[in-house]
Amino acid sequence: MKLTNFIDGNWQEVGEVEYTAVLNPANGEHLAEVRMSTKEDVSLAVAAAVNAQKKWALVPAPKRADYLYEIGRLMKEKKEHLAQVLTKEMGKVIEEGRGEVQEGIDMAYYMAGEGRRLFGETTPSELADKFAMSVRAPIGVVGLITPWNFPVAIATWKSFPAIVAGNTFIWKPATETPMMAYEMAKIFDEAGLPAGVANIVFGSGSEVGTALIEHQDVKVISFTGSTETGRKVAELGGRHLKKVSLEMGGKNAVIVMEDADLSLAVEGILWSAFGTAGQRCTACSRVIVHKDVKKELEKMLLEQMESLTIGDGLDESVKIGPVINKQALEKIHSYTKIGQEEGANLLVGGNILNEGDLEKGFYYAPTLFTNVTPTMRIAQEEIFGPVVSLIEVSSLEEAIEVNNGVKFGLSSSIFSKDVNKIFRAQRDLDTGIVYVNAGTTGAEIHLPFGGTKGTGNGHRDSGVAALDVYTEWKSIYVDFSGKLQRAQIDTE
């Protein structure tokens, strides 16, 4: 199968370009060939999006929302097929694949509801016989750049608020996972979305991503990916005075206090640390544990880790799928070596399975380090794999300090039965998301999603907050006094 761009409602492309193979990380199966587009493809897509946006902005928002209801319905109808494609190209286990598709469906219906809200504000004027209000106006054409670890959900967090608010978009998915974007293009088409509202251009970040950021007609860039790439996107976007929304990496921790329900904590840690093979931006990669329960927690984690089955995510009994590619496998393994060199104690795992052979799948053994100190690199840097570091602390204050002592600020969690500790923690943990008595993963689409420090630049995906990325506040004053009234001067 050849994956070509979806531009202006057609599968179109210009010129002769290279195609790259899309491979199943569980077994090396050749799934498709994806177009490595050029700047010319981007220009074509932007022109279509600019043209479509003029008409789309004039469609009443509740009518724009009707398309989202239809997109949601189609996603629901095709849920199992979409989940299967997702698991094949990305590797996450099928249960999680279904969950990710469900997230997209939820987002479609949630943002469709916004079509009948998109609330603005009415405000009293300081002058008599004058009416004042502010409304959300669309910005124009938006560029969406997404990572491979959530091939569909993240794009729905961005594209659905964008279109309900009257924008059109160009989506550049990750090269590793273009098949879900292709499936979504088919759904946009089937839902009857007007040509040019949704455009998809496949290709590399350096070529297609850069062209989107540099194009003067693309007014907003919404990026999710690593902090390293996000910095480049922000720098280039800044040079072009572009609104840039960044959702980037994480180094998320679960805090386990001395009074915690340890069985629950173990369940939460396993799900958040090893689900998606640790390749979630919110994955738990540090466990900050009170010294009184450290030994017990260690023992329980080791026991439970034995039952984690590893293999092809399409097998319903498997709990951990492959990591995305060879490069990721090697990066994860390099961190195991770094941890050992730093003096951390490797309790279990720490090895590449099946010699890292593509045909046998890119699997990494679930790994647990203990006696990790907060400044070690394995406790500071995003590994993005099934590797967890246990850090011992003596108090809640110390736990919070350790949690906050990294350059990221996405998600954190605390297990405790003490209401005072819980409320202090939710106030003092410097992350965009805080869980109490649950792991670090499991965000719901109607709440803002994003983080502080190296994780983000103040914007949020999901929730109503996402609309702030794709709308401009417009203030409107209507003077019905019949005379010139000057603000600040004629108010005496």
Ligand SMILES: NC(=O)c1ccc[n+]([C@@H]2O[C@H](COP(=O)([O-])OP(=O)(O)OC[C@H]3O[C@@H](n4cnc5c(N)ncnc54)[C@H](O)[C@@H]3O)[C@@H](O)[C@H]2O)c1
């Ligand atoms: N905070 C969040 O919401 C969130 C969610 C999921 C993943 N992530 C993060 O994403 C990372 C994993 O994803 P990844 O490996 O695909 O990230 P990545 O930064 O390598 O790539 C992300 C996207 O940016 C594109 N890109 C690469 N170079 C570019 C450039 N110079 N200009 C423009 N675009 C460019 C890529 O092609 C891809 O589409 C992890 O760090 C993870 O924490 C964050």
